[in-house]
Amino acid sequence: MPSSLGAMALIQRVRFSEVQWLPILLALLMTGFGLAFVISATMDPGEPGWGREGQMQLLWWGVASVACLVTMHVPMTTWRALAPALFMGCLVVQALMFVLAGTSLVPNIKGAHNWIALGSLRLQPSEFFKLASLLLTARILTEPQVDIRRFSWCVLVGGIGLLPAVLIASEDLGSAITFVPMVLGMMIVAGMPLRYLGLSVVTVAITAMVGVASLPEDSYHIKRLRAWIDPESYALTEGFQTIRALRSIGSGQWTGKGYGVGDQNLLGWLPEKHTDMIFAVIGEELGFLGAMLVPALFCLFGFAGLFAAAQCRLPYGRLVVVGFTCLILGQATVNLFVVMGLMPVTGITLPFFSYGGSSLLGTYCGLGLCAAASVARNKQLRSTVYH
Numbered sequence: 140m141p142s143s144l145g146a147m148a149l150i151q152r153v154r155f156s157e158v159q160w161l162p163i164l165l166a167l168l169m170t171g172f173g174l175a176f177v178i179s180a181t182m183d184p185g186e187p188g189w190g191r192e193g194q195m196q197l198l199w200w201g202v203a204s205v206a207c208l209v210t211m212h213v214p215m216t217t218w219r220a221l222a223p224a225l226f227m228g229c230l231v232v233q234a235l236m237f238v239l240a241g242t243s244l245v246p247n248i249k250g251a252h253n254w255i256a257l258g259s260l261r262l263q264p265s266e267f268f269k270l271a272s273l274l275l276t277a278r279i280l281t282e283p284q285v286d287i288r289r290f291s292w293c294v295l296v297g298g299i300g301l302l303p304a305v306l307i308a309s310e311d312l313g314s315a316i317t318f319v320p321m322v323l324g325m326m327i328v329a330g331m332p333l334r335y336l337g338l339s340v341v342t343v344a345i346t347a348m349v350g351v352a353s354l355p356e357d358s359y360h361i362k363r364l365r366a367w368i369d370p371e372s373y374a375l376t377e378g379f380q381t382i383r384a385l386r387s388i389g390s391g392q393w394t395g396k397g398y399g400v401g402d403q404n405l406l407g408w409l410p411e412k413h414t415d416m417i418f419a420v421i422g423e424e425l426g427f428l429g430a431m432l433v434p435a436l437f438c439l440f441g442f443a444g445l446f447a448a449a450q451c452r453l454p455y456g457r458l459v460v461v462g463f464t465c466l467i468l469g470q471a472t473v474n475l476f477v478v479m480g481l482m483p484v485t486g487i488t489l490p491f492f493s494y495g496g497s498s499l500l501g502t503y504c505g506l507g508l509c510a511a512a513s514v515a516r517n518k519q520l521r522s523t524v525y526h
Contacts, residue, residue, distance in 0.1 A: 151214040159447035159513040173492030180413040199496040203503035210507025222274035253311040265314040266501030276300040277458035280329040313487025324465030367483035388422035395426030456512025
């Protein structure tokens, strides 16, 4: 393992014939699909051309694609060495956000303080905290002294990997949830006994119940939980988003109303329609048959990601690819469940589809990490100590 940053190679040669292209191609397809419906969700029928959100999403797609190319040219040994520093940097940023919450730098946006505002530019650090946690967890799991088959190591690795989730849960519960499948997926592939998986699920469930029980009766999260159980009783408040999403999807029936002509969308009845609720727009305009393309594409992405992981030469790279794949699938599952009323409403985007620069940039950097893992050379394996 490199002993210093100066000893690391910062650039690796990428033979594009070695890159596992299917996850990237699927990501490009889903992003293009999503861009089309971001445009549909935000366009003004009385104005020609795209809306501002569609133009910004296209711009962010370009920036994210460049970031993906840059990321894949950095060797996995370098990412492995940088993992602790990146993780600590994200912890510092998160601590500063707590301190500066409510200021112009970390404004209150819809009751939460999870954005950094730099003029008109807004960044969501949790999207990059996911990648830092991914890299560090994979590094710990590939340290020679770590035996993930032992319960004590499972607790330690899980505690470190899920620490960011605990820190951001109060402000960004949706993002916090996505850390769980990412960390558990890596631990399982690294050799964690499945009996510990059941124990982990029970522990997370008990922790969640204790957390909910400790919330004040008039808290925002309690109201959302009650609205999920009985949305009609909160139809004009916390249950409004769920009810409108379900009506949008249901009104599309089998084949949809047609692209750009969904009345729930155009009349503004659907909140957050270009971000968290983009699937409801797809369901209304393409119907059940068209909307089913979305989970189908994510299933294909999952298979492609696991296949790419199996082809990785380095154990560290393999865990990074598995973790990123589980992160995307977990986040997509939570978003789709929320839109269909199967989970309480949490603010979380649908990867590749939803409008959002931070989300798109973070996911494409993750794709770059996966590509870097797939092209890692045997010489890297010989020069790095893994078990």
